[in-house]
Amino acid sequence: MDANTLYKNVYTSDEQDHEEALSTTEVDESLMGDEKPLQHRRISKKQLCMEAFQSYRWILDTTLLLIIITLLLLLRHEWRQQKIPPASWQVGGDYTGAGPIFPTHTQTFTSSPLFAPLNTTQFLDPSTLTLWNTLMPPGTGLPTPDPTHTFFTTSMTHQLHCVYMMARIFSGVVLNTTEAIQEGLLPDDWHFHFMHCVDYMRQAVMCGADLAMEPHEPDDLEEGKLDAAWGARHVCKDYGVVTKYLGDQITDGARVVLAIDD
Numbered sequence: 001m002d003a004n005t006l007y008k009n010v011y012t013s014d015e016q017d018h019e020e021a022l023s024t025t026e027v028d029e030s031l032m033g034d035e036k037p038l039q040h041r042r043i044s045k046k047q048l049c050m051e052a053f054q055s056y057r058w059i060l061d062t063t064l065l066l067i068i069i070t071l072l073l074l075l076r077h078e079w080r081q082q083k084i085p086p087a088s089w090q091v092g093g094d095y096t097g098a099g100p101i102f103p104t105h106t107q108t109f110t111s112s113p114l115f116a117p118l119n120t121t122q123f124l125d126p127s128t129l130t131l132w133n134t135l136m137p138p139g140t141g142l143p144t145p146d147p148t149h150t151f152f153t154t155s156m157t158h159q160l161h162c163v164y165m166m167a168r169i170f171s172g173v174v175l176n177t178t179e180a181i182q183e184g185l186l187p188d189d190w191h192f193h194f195m196h197c198v199d200y201m202r203q204a205v206m207c208g209a210d211l212a213m214e215p216h217e218p219d220d221l222e223e224g225k226l227d228a229a230w231g232a233r234h235v236c237k238d239y240g241v242v243t244k245y246l247g248d249q250i251t252d253g254a255r256v257v258l259a260i261d262d
Helices: 003-083 126-133 155-174 190-208 222-226 239-252
Strands: 104-108 233-237
Touching: 126 155, 155 190, 155 239, 233 239
Parallel strands: none
Antiparallel strands: 104 233
């Protein structure tokens, strides 16, 4: 084999190895080129998710802030309920705040012998009971819908009942007719009834706490000082509005008002 042939074969072998190396490099580059778009796509999806989260994050923040504010308001309301009487409370109203705010006006207290006759016999007359019944709201004395279930009466009418029954029991004692049960003048438990009303009216007076000024003039008669300062002006609810409201409540079945002599 001549030298030219040998060199030619060597050159050809080297050239072939070079071409194979180039081919391998091209394949590797091709594979790397396929991986770059895939990695780029992954990064792009992640970036899109982050960008979307950042775009809508204000909604999440706002929602959480509203929830926190709502919870704080609820806690404040509960605290006020426990510590401070609500504005809807009014003296002489229900503790739940139910019912209207009644109009008020000034009322002068005057003596009325028809309601409290000095003649105790007259107090036991049916005409006196009829007069006292005019103070009660419409629907008073209607039978309870179902006496086996809880029903609600009204403190104001309970107080009127107590005042009337105290005067009636007193009249019976003065006339020595406390044993005339068959005539229906007094309840069987008149003694207990009287003392119950004393205690009940004590608390009713303290609850209402009427602070009206009652003047006593220097030239008042001796008995004038015992008349509870007739002529003093008091701030009172409009009684006509009150009785109408109670009458509507009775009609709706929300309240039951017992007869004044029950």
